[in-house]
Amino acid sequence: MFMLKFIVRNMFRHKLRSILTVVGVAVAVLAFGLLRTLVGLWYSGAEHASATRLVTRNSISLIFPLPVSYLDRIRGVPGVTSVSYGNWFGGIYIDEKHFFANYAVQPASYLELYPEFRLSAKERNDFLMDRKGCIVGNKLAKTYGWKVGDIITLKGTIYPGNWEMVVRGIYRGAEKTTEERILLFHWDYLNETLKKTVARRADQVGFYMVGVKKPELAPDVALTIDGIFKNSLAETLTETEKAFHMSFVSMTEAIMVAIQIVSYMVIAIIMVVAANTMAMTARERTAEYATLKTLGFKAGHLGFLIFGESVAISLFGGVLGAVCTFPAALWIETQLAQYFPYFSVSRETITLEILAALLVGVVSGIFPTWRGATIKVAAGLRHIG
Amino acid sequence: MSERPDAIVSIRNLSKSYRRGNQVLPVLTGISFDIARGEFVALMGPSGSGKSTLLNLIAGIDSADSGSIKVAGVEITGLSENELARWRAHSVGFIFQFYNLIPVLTAFENVELPLLLTSLSRRERREHVEAVLSVVGLADRMDHYPSQLSGGQQQRVAIARAVVTDPEILVADEPTGDLDRASAEEILRLMDRLVHELGKTIIMVTHDPRAAEKAHLIRHLEKGELSES
Secondary structure (H helix, E strand, O other), X not given: OHHHHHHHHHXXXXXXXXXXXXXXXXXXXXXXXXXXXXXXXXXXHHHOOOOOEEEEEEOOOOOOOEEHHHHHHHHOOOOEEEEEEEEEOOOEOOOOOOOOEEEEEOHHHHHHHOOOEEOOHHHHHHHXXXXXXXXEEHHHHHHHOOOOOOXXXXXXXXXOEEEEEEEXXXXXXXXXXXXXXXXXXXHHXXXXXXXXXXXXXXXXXXXXXXXXXXXXXXXXHHHHHHHHOOOOOOOEEEEEHHHHHHHHHHHOHHHHHHHHHHHHHHHHHHHHHHHHHHHHHHXXXXXXXXXXXXXXXXXXXXXXXXXXXXXXXXXXXXXXHHHHHHHHHHHHHHHOOOOOOOOOOOHHHHHHHHHHHHHHHHHHHHHHHHHHHOOOHHHHHHOOO | OOOOOOEEEXXXXXXXXXXXXXXXXXXXXXXXXXXEOOOXXXXXXXXXXXXXXXXXXXXXXXOOOEEEEEEOOEEOOOOOHHHHHXXXXXXXXXXXXXXXXXXXXXXXXXXHHHHHHOOOOHHHHHHHXXXXXXXXXXXXXXXXXXXXXXXXXXXXXXXXXXXOOOOOEEEEEOXXXXXXXXXXXXXHHHHHHHHHHHOOEEEEEOOOHHHHOOOOEEEEEEOOEEEEO
């Protein structure tokens, strides 16, 4: 008890230095936590993908389309429960800064495959009945203040022109991780317009979404679909939704690896700073350690004092940083919603933050502890001057 | 040289040298002497004569090159670091020139420090600490931090810390060196009381002839050799 009191008093001996160290560790831990969360979110789309959904696309590249005529043949593959299709529309609302995902899809089958997009029966029906209708996610609607019945216009980039549509429903995600910043509208609206304007681009889809009875069937179904269209003009590549997401993620994997490295570097830097501070502290107290040894205290006692202080300061900073992670994540989620619609800190991240702080405390305490514990008494006393 | 029957400290052929680069600097060369129980001995000599080194060797915080040091019947030259730490905790009390109090601990807590290494209960420790702080006249200042005390008061706390475990001997390295005349007199009177009333043995290093006058015996160290006056 006495020794713990001693550690706490030592911690606040040089208040400014201790506060700066605690704040330094807290900021580093906060940065570490936010970067880890960012990396985790990058992969979360893949992690939350359904195991019973497959994506069929052109085997050359996603930018090459597939004929809509493949629909019935895919639907006929054993194990397939339902098939939908669509195109990445890439429309812009107001200007480029207002980015969100928008797809032209076959609405009935798409909503059947995505039960996590929750709509009221009326909204669902209104959407299905209106060829120029669209549905938007709740967060997206909140961002722009859209209400059911509003008319919005997207400016096409892949499909030029102004595309007017009516908001017929606002869906909510079944899970917290469900994407609520998507706009979906009728593929028929896109296709019929293309038939009139650029006929050669009509009757083509960017992807098929394929529902399978159970996850175990997915590999066989994928092989069968790709086998059907082998040696055709548009060969297919069918993969699980998770693999499909991962193919996007892998394009940016180098960036994610860099972010991960930066997150570790932040901890390494604060470790060096904290170690330097602790070494300086221990050097200043050389005479005190020698005095304690003179009184009969052993290396273990001094080790406990110095190591305890180092770990306590780092853990204090770590807990502060971990606590601050939540409001910081909330701020990011609200202020940068277009980039991070869902920025939730996981329990694993908080654990990692605390462990990182503990590691900082342990590593930064090693040298001063060794130095304090092995100090020669007579030499240490001379340190007084 | 035969050992005095009443000797509490018995030193024989003690030598100590320091190494500076390749050079060996002898500090003490074959010193032998005894200190009787209850004696107040002053060690004097010019700077670099080896007074503090001799004191450190007797107190077991430095190691000799050769020779023997027996304190209260214990040969301390052969003890390991841990054995020496244990021995110091109950056998030696230290009084330093600059008091060496821990600034983040109160006077009470500073005095309590050596007792933490004993098996005394918290209540017993409190009784001991209060008793010795009363002896040094600081019963009313026990909750003060060193920075809130004068130099003389800090040295009295240091003396209380030195005697709280009731050690065999007290070693004092320039105990009045950092004090004004009045405070120094006060400290010397207190040390005198420790010898006469509590029967303590004190070995004091000092440059101050007036401090040395309080001692029963003054020994001079010069060029590593000892003489008596």
